Amino acid sequence: MIPYLCPEMPEEQKAALHKAVRAANQTTTVLIRNWEAFKKAGVNRVDTPTRFFGGFALGVPWAPNEGVPDMDPKKGVLVTFMTGANSGILNNETMTRTLMGYDMPDKLSMQEQFRMVRMGLLQTPFATFERAVRSQMNDALGPYGFDAARDIVGITVNRWPHGFAMAQNSLFDPPSPTGEQPYEIARRRFGRISIANSDASGQDLCNTAIDQGFRAVEEMVPHNYGYFNRI
Numbered sequence: 001m002i003p004y005l006c007p008e009m010p011e012e013q014k015a016a017l018h019k020a021v022r023a024a025n026q027t028t029t030v031l032i033r034n035w036e037a038f039k040k041a042g043v044n045r046v047d048t049p050t051r052f053f054g055g056f057a058l059g060v061p062w063a064p065n066e067g068v069p070d071m072d073p074k075k076g077v078l079v080t081f082m083t084g085a086n087s088g089i090l091n092n093e094t095m096t097r098t099l100m101g102y103d104m105p106d107k108l109s110m111q112e113q114f115r116m117v118r119m120g121l122l123q124t125p126f127a128t129f130e131r132a133v134r135s136q137m138n139d140a141l142g143p144y145g146f147d148a149a150r151d152i153v154g155i156t157v158n159r160w161p162h163g164f165a166m167a168q169n170s171l172f173d174p175p176s177p178t179g180e181q182p183y184e185i186a187r188r189r190f191g192r193i194s195i196a197n198s199d200a201s202g203q204d205l206c207n208t209a210i211d212q213g214f215r216a217v218e219e220m221v222p223h224n225y226g227y228f229n230r231i
């Protein structure tokens, strides 16, 4: 947004700001009537690296009574459906292909891939996620008595189209000639504009977002040291 609003901004900084494209992700949460099939199978998590969801796992038990969790498998529980081994949809080839409707083309930059998979994430109907939940649970736990039609109470799909700030990819991006990283160039103060956000740190963390917010505000605070200004 800022590069469009500030036509007089140096081209180098505009280009660096345009590199701040975030990774997309999802988490799907499923309420089931009971977890007896998990108990019978002797698992609390199922990894499915070649399927739409990379895996699913029983939620951490709720512990309302002085920290003692209710471990009754006849009671309802939440199951979390993860994307893959790591955060970010591009880690899961099957999910990426399903959301986009085709394989990710070769030779695209990381930023282009993030944009494409984001579009797919937002355009994919809920039914696609629902079908994957039902079939993956039935396939893994059907032999232990699970029946998706009977045992699933509700499904929530959370989509983060702009989830995680990403920096350089040291495998594919050319090294910076000056050593200054694109996010450092992007966050330079421009007149009365100071730039915050996790993107300004090149890392997708709450603490770096807070640090960058602090820095951006500090940049705007007039520091008047009186006589010492002239030294």
Ligand SMILES: Cc1cc2nc3c(=O)[nH]c(=O)nc-3n(C[C@H](O)[C@H](O)[C@H](O)COP(=O)(O)OP(=O)(O)OC[C@H]3O[C@@H](n4cnc5c(N)ncnc54)[C@H](O)[C@@H]3O)c2cc1C
Residues within 6 Å of the ligand: 001, 025, 160, 162, 163, 164, 165, 196, 197, 198, 199, 203, 204, 205, 206, 207, 209
């Ligand atoms: C699922 C998930 C799990 C995570 N887990 C962790 C974790 O465990 N630990 C951790 O440290 N970090 C975690 N993160 C990352 C962390 O949440 C983010 O790095 C952090 O919230 C980024 O803060 P931010 O202020 O840079 O941006 P955001 O929190 O994304 O805030 C940007 C804000 O700008 C608003 N906005 C966007 N465009 C406009 C516009 N044109 N006009 C006005 N407003 C606009 C957006 O609505 C949003 O409110 C997680 C992120 C996700 C998605």
